[in-house]
Amino acid sequence: MELVEKTDQAQAELLKNFEEKINRGDAIEPKDKMPDAYRKHLIRQISQHAHSEVIGMQPEGNWITRAPSLRAKQILLAKIQDEGGHGLYLYSAAETLGISRDEMIQLLHSGKAKYSSIFNYPTLTWADIGAVGWLVDGAAIVNQVSLQRTSYGPYSRAMVRICKEESFHQRQGYEIMAKMMQGTKEQREMAQDAMNRLWWPSLMMFGPHDSESPRTSDAMKWRIKRHSNDELRQKFIDKTVQQAEVIGLTVPDKDLKWNEAKGHYDHGPIDWDEFYRVVNGNGPCNKQRMDHHIRVHNEGAWVREAAEAYRKKKENLN
Amino acid sequence: MNQQQALYKYCVGLGDDALIQSYRLSEWCRNAPILEEDLALTNFALDMTGRAQVLLSYAGKVEGAGRTDDDLAYRRAERQFYNHLIMELPNGDFAFTMARLLFTATYEYYFFTELKNSADHDLAAVAAKTVKEVKYHMAHATDWVLRLGDGTEESHNRMQKAVNELWMYTHELFATDPDVAMLRDGNIAVDLAVVKSAWLQFISRTLTEATLAVPADGYQQTGGAAGIHTEHMGHILSEMQYLQRAYPDATW
Ligand SMILES: [Fe+2]
Ligand SMILES: [Fe+2]
Numbered sequence: 172m173e174l175v176e177k178t179d180q181a182q183a184e185l186l187k188n189f190e191e192k193i194n195r196g197d198a199i200e201p202k203d204k205m206p207d208a209y210r211k212h213l214i215r216q217i218s219q220h221a222h223s224e225v226i227g228m229q230p231e232g233n234w235i236t237r238a239p240s241l242r243a244k245q246i247l248l249a250k251i252q253d254e255g256g257h258g259l260y261l262y263s264a265a266e267t268l269g270i271s272r273d274e275m276i277q278l279l280h281s282g283k284a285k286y287s288s289i290f291n292y293p294t295l296t297w298a299d300i301g302a303v304g305w306l307v308d309g310a311a312i313v314n315q316v317s318l319q320r321t322s323y324g325p326y327s328r329a330m331v332r333i334c335k336e337e338s339f340h341q342r343q344g345y346e347i348m349a350k351m352m353q354g355t356k357e358q359r360e361m362a363q364d365a366m367n368r369l370w371w372p373s374l375m376m377f378g379p380h381d382s383e384s385p386r387t388s389d390a391m392k393w394r395i396k397r398h399s400n401d402e403l404r405q406k407f408i409d410k411t412v413q414q415a416e417v418i419g420l421t422v423p424d425k426d427l428k429w430n431e432a433k434g435h436y437d438h439g440p441i442d443w444d445e446f447y448r449v450v451n452g453n454g455p456c457n458k459q460r461m462d463h464h465i466r467v468h469n470e471g472a473w474v475r476e477a478a479e480a481y482r483k484k485k486e487n488l489n
Numbered sequence: 490m491n492q493q494q495a496l497y498k499y500c501v502g503l504g505d506d507a508l509i510q511s512y513r514l515s516e517w518c519r520n521a522p523i524l525e526e527d528l529a530l531t532n533f534a535l536d537m538t539g540r541a542q543v544l545l546s547y548a549g550k551v552e553g554a555g556r557t558d559d560d561l562a563y564r565r566a567e568r569q570f571y572n573h574l575i576m577e578l579p580n581g582d583f584a585f586t587m588a589r590l591l592f593t594a595t596y597e598y599y600f601f602t603e604l605k606n607s608a609d610h611d612l613a614a615v616a617a618k619t620v621k622e623v624k625y626h627m628a629h630a631t632d633w634v635l636r637l638g639d640g641t642e643e644s645h646n647r648m649q650k651a652v653n654e655l656w657m658y659t660h661e662l663f664a665t666d667p668d669v670a671m672l673r674d675g676n677i678a679v680d681l682a683v684v685k686s687a688w689l690q691f692i693s694r695t696l697t698e699a700t701l702a703v704p705a706d707g708y709q710q711t712g713g714a715a716g717i718h719t720e721h722m723g724h725i726l727s728e729m730q731y732l733q734r735a736y737p738d739a740t741w
Binding site: 225229232235236239240241242243245249251252256258262347350351354355357358463467470471472473474475476477478480481484 | 511512520522523538539542635639640641725731739
């Protein structure tokens with residue numbers, strides 16, 4: 172009995188120290204003591220972020236062999252390579268919390284870990300590659316800029332590195348859209364069609380409204396998350412609507428209008444039924460994305476085994 | 490064929506090797522056995538696309554008909570492509586891709602080392618840059634051939650099978666013809682005999698270290714220099730050239 176009380180007291184002390192540290196704005200580092208819930212929240216969030224980078228390689232990879240010019244192919248290859256690199260930093264950041272990349276991949280395959288739902292939408296035309304760079308990376312940047320000041324040191328440092336590359340992706344995506352809007356009638360139609368299909372899913376990337384978002388409070392208290400879903404979404408809308416206007420694209424929202432008093436755009440209702448349907452597994456490409464990742468992982472097993480066997484042989488020799 | 494035409498063909502062939510090889514390697518992006526390999530192979534594809542761009546735009550200049558690098562990559566018919574057949578073969582499994590990369594990158598390493606001394610300054614400049622890149626591709630492929638050759642029984646068997654299947658496509662890398670001989674006389678083209686002996690020495694040593702057998706020479710598959718390709722080539726082009734062909738008035 173006494174022991175339990177002591178442990179409770181120690182726990183309370185730990186939590187108090189931890190929260191003081193957070194409130195001072197100090198970064199939490201891997202060797203620091205941290206509450207279990209904080210560690211779990213981070214593992215879930217960082218691994219989800221890592222998986223998103225990696226699964227996101229599929230819809231973009233879909234156009235590598237069909238990129239329409241040597242320059243376009245180089246830009247796309249470099250972008251996807253960056254995304255895979257982001258996946259690597261983030262897996263490493265999550266590993267500092269005591270989980271291995273293998274375990275994270277197993278959790279993804281069993282459906283326990285998620286990835287961003289936006290990658291469950293298909294890339295159907297070359298304009299989708301533009302729209303993904305401009306809208307999806309554009310939305311990701313807004314979120315990631317905010318996460319540069321997240322409380323966990325390795326995550327925050329990964330975000331700083333990643334943000335530099337994301338802004339290139341966003342500009343290059345926008346350039347594809349701009350070029351198509353200056354092109355032939357067919358190119359303009361393709362660009363507008365991509366905008367129509369990807370606009371709303373991009374807004375959904377920020378997650379449910381603040382009033383509906385169950386995990387926001389702990390994440391905000393512990394400064395994992397620094398801005399709310401709705402704040403970030405608004406920021407994205409405000410900057411993107413203007414960019415669309417410049418190149419002559421129409422935002423597919425009849426309720427969209429500038430609100431002079433608030434200094435922001437008001438937007439129409441988001442289809443949350445669609446959001447939850449896709450998050451819960453029933454989007455256009457959910458099955459395809461997971462099947463692909465599992466198949467490639469399984470097909471590569473013999474390569475990983477051989478590399479391991481070779482490493483051991485060489486180790487025994489030395 | 491006059492000297493200018495021979496030089497055009499020489500440059501296009503080098504550009505096509507890079508272009509078609511980059512196409513195949515880029516197919517591994519999102520399909521590799523570990524994320525690190527997705528990145529490495531994508532990166533090599535990126536190097537090669539860059540090399541194709543420089544060589545094809547130079548070929549266009551040599552030709553003097555106003556064709557750009559993109560015109561040559563995306564608007565040329567199959568029979569006018571002059572890459573070696575080994576570049577266009579489907580990826581197969583990871584062992585096949587790594588065996589091929591060992592063969593091609595080793596060839597390119599010795600080839601471009603020689604080409605650095607070309608009397609053609611444009612080609613010499615491309616060669617100087619390319620040697621640095623392919624040295625890295627060659628080291629990477631060597632590591633994997635060693636690992637897979639001397640890894641597990643399964644990986645050994647797959648690697649040996651890949652080496653055996655690819656062998657008949659390697660001779661073409663060293664085949665010469667009168668047009669190349671003409672450029673040799675002007676000190677523009679590389680002496681392929683020099684490249685071949687260095688290649689064979691390195692490959693034999695590497696395969697042996699990987700516990701693999703060096704195949705005996707048999708039937709030799711050729712055709713690239715005459716623009717006669719495998720059946721796979723048309724599928725590469727129909728995919729690669731799709732947008733440029735479907736929307737001929739568009740710029741991207
Ligand atoms: Fe990324
Ligand atoms: Fe990105």
